[in-house]
Amino acid sequence: MDIISPVAWSYAQQHSSDPDPLLQEIERYTMLHHAESHMLSGKLQGQFLSLFSRLVQPVTILEIGTFTGYSALCLAKGLRAEGILHTIELREKEAVVAKGFFDRSPFAKQIQLHVGDARTVLAGLKGTWDLVFMDADKVSYIDYFNIVLPSLRPGGFILADNVFFHGQVFDEAPKGKNAKAIADFNSHVRNCQDVEVLMLPIRDGISVIQKK
Numbered sequence: 001m002d003i004i005s006p007v008a009w010s011y012a013q014q015h016s017s018d019p020d021p022l023l024q025e026i027e028r029y030t031m032l033h034h035a036e037s038h039m040l041s042g043k044l045q046g047q048f049l050s051l052f053s054r055l056v057q058p059v060t061i062l063e064i065g066t067f068t069g070y071s072a073l074c075l076a077k078g079l080r081a082e083g084i085l086h087t088i089e090l091r092e093k094e095a096v097v098a099k100g101f102f103d104r105s106p107f108a109k110q111i112q113l114h115v116g117d118a119r120t121v122l123a124g125l126k127g128t129w130d131l132v133f134m135d136a137d138k139v140s141y142i143d144y145f146n147i148v149l150p151s152l153r154p155g156g157f158i159l160a161d162n163v164f165f166h167g168q169v170f171d172e173a174p175k176g177k178n179a180k181a182i183a184d185f186n187s188h189v190r191n192c193q194d195v196e197v198l199m200l201p202i203r204d205g206i207s208v209i210q211k212k
């Protein structure tokens, strides 16, 4: 299903600034070498993440779901000089690729990559988050939200990706387990009294969630 009109998407791509050469290289590398290259945020979403991060100017960023490192490097563009970005990836192979790109970026010293299941890694991370990007296994979104919310600073943001889940959540009774999980997550966030949420129709849907 085309959620966004391909014509509008292509026009928006053409009239948006290009990502830097390293981001373009990560996208090319991922398309050539990874069977799941569609998971990478890509130009428009990546530029949105960078712009959002530059507006927030976070000291602490948490990303759940590194993949080949594209979105982490987009988010890092808004980090303050003393800031740090923690990113979590389950799969060793993807983490090695991401680390190679991080090391070649201006943010090598500011990005801490954790390899392992996000729940386990999160249990060992202390501190307060200014900005969180959730982009890992969809069935865990509610858990990640509940784990992260207490350590999000008031006024801080969670960006949750794939909240349309390829349009499958538009059905009254979504069928697959991922679509159901995302539909439940969307209702959970909408009903949570501790946050404000704005769902944006960018790519596969991004919810911008602000803690009150």
Ligand SMILES: C[S@@+](CC[C@H](N)C(=O)[O-])C[C@H]1O[C@@H](n2cnc3c(N)ncnc32)[C@H](O)[C@@H]1O
Binding pocket: 039, 040, 041, 042, 064, 065, 066, 067, 068, 069, 070, 071, 072, 088, 089, 090, 091, 094, 116, 117, 118, 119, 135, 136, 137, 140
């Ligand atoms: C959609 S991709 C992330 C894409 C990346 N954020 C980007 O925009 O380029 C999701 C990633 O989450 C990872 N992942 C899945 N389950 C996870 C878990 N339980 N803990 C940590 N990472 C997980 C996957 O291995 C995959 O690399």
